Amino acid sequence: MGLEKRHSNEETSSEYLYPPDILQTLDFSRSPAKFSPKISAANPGEDWMVVRPLQRADFDKGFLQLLSQLTSTGNITRKQFDERFTQMKSSGGYYVTVIEDKRISKIIGAATLTIEQKFIHNCSVRGRLEDVVVNDTYRGKQLGKLIVVTVSLLAQAVGCYKMSLDCKDHLIKFYNTLGYKCEPGNSNAMNMRFEEPS
Amino acid sequence: MGLEKRHSNEETSSEYLYPPDILQTLDFSRSPAKFSPKISAANPGEDWMVVRPLQRADFDKGFLQLLSQLTSTGNITRKQFDERFTQMKSSGGYYVTVIEDKRISKIIGAATLTIEQKFIHNCSVRGRLEDVVVNDTYRGKQLGKLIVVTVSLLAQAVGCYKMSLDCKDHLIKFYNTLGYKCEPGNSNAMNMRFEEPS
Numbered sequence A, B: 001m002g003l004e005k006r007h008s009n010e011e012t013s014s015e016y017l018y019p020p021d022i023l024q025t026l027d028f029s030r031s032p033a034k035f036s037p038k039i040s041a042a043n044p045g046e047d048w049m050v051v052r053p054l055q056r057a058d059f060d061k062g063f064l065q066l067l068s069q070l071t072s073t074g075n076i077t078r079k080q081f082d083e084r085f086t087q088m089k090s091s092g093g094y095y096v097t098v099i100e101d102k103r104i105s106k107i108i109g110a111a112t113l114t115i116e117q118k119f120i121h122n123c124s125v126r127g128r129l130e131d132v133v134v135n136d137t138y139r140g141k142q143l144g145k146l147i148v149v150t151v152s153l154l155a156q157a158v159g160c161y162k163m164s165l166d167c168k169d170h171l172i173k174f175y176n177t178l179g180y181k182c183e184p185g186n187s188n189a190m191n192m193r194f195e196e197p198s
Helices: A003-010 A056-061 A063-067 A078-091 A143-157 A169-177 B003-010 B056-061 B063-067 B078-091 B143-157 B169-177
Strands: A049-053 A094-101 A106-117 A125-134 A160-167 A188-193 B049-053 B094-101 B106-117 B125-134 B160-167 B188-193
Touching: A049 A143, A056 A063, A056 A078, A056 A106, A063 A106, A063 A125, A078 A094, A078 B106, A094 A143, A106 A143, A106 B078, A125 A143, A143 A160, A143 A169, A160 A169, A160 B160, A169 B188, A188 B169, A188 B188, B049 B143, B056 B063, B056 B078, B056 B106, B063 B106, B063 B125, B078 B094, B094 B143, B106 B143, B125 B143, B143 B160, B143 B169, B160 B169
Parallel strands: A125 A160, B125 B160
Antiparallel strands: A049 A094, A094 A106, A106 A125, A160 B188, A188 B160, B049 B094, B094 B106, B106 B125
């Protein structure tokens, strides 16, 4: 089979960024998060809701529009989205995870686990929580908690020795309830921002 | 040429993790860091010193022993080191950078830039500073500043919109002098640590 043929077969709209089965195996009882009622990635509480890896088709399901509620996304074309999806899949270590409202085929929540390969700790891997966003018209369904706990348990499932995040002051309490801690004397996130290329 | 043949050619001890030429082009005048005397990745101040990407041969040049001054590394075999090197190179986005004392063929400083692919900001990339360590018998040679500024300029050179780090309280002032800031209300680093698999 030629490379072009194989390439086109892989790039179907239903293609997942990572294998979806692992989400069904996550044990939510291992998380300190309290859900009421109890929900999980496998059973998110409504039959019209599904927690799954990002798919190529999510370009048409409002994934980028949801992200733009978080920060600037710019005007990303389908080609750019497809290229980034392919690059992430080829690099490995990108677990972009979404919640879909299947009634309207819209992405209503998202969070990303990225995996960083290390030499330290016996060539271990470290997870990071990135780009968490939930459509705020779905309040009261514990979706923020659901998506964060999903990727946190996923980090553990894929072997991370720790999972890290940076956040604003008002979110510290929320993340505390999910098991994240500001470690005394060692909880400073610093940034250097570069000017846009002129 | 068969795959096995090509594979063995690539895995020479002098193989770099990333192309070394880019380090020679970094413009240290773009950094707010003050060096006295002026040094750079291209001219690190001593003719027996070189700033370069990690090489496979660094397993034999004390790279892991240097890292163990930072945190636990465990007992990493040559095979594990080689496999991690290969995985990092194949994934892309890993810029492990070292300073070597060529007189004694020892790694005396190291810092890593990792690149995270994003959808936000027009499918941009974000850099992270990780695993900074300098042999403290080389005090007064500005090596900490040299290695951090090197990978920070590298982040900008490869197109990152920002570079991030987590640090202990006593290092904030140091990183401030290099251009890193704790952004008001948004500078919290949180972690969840997982138990070792039993």
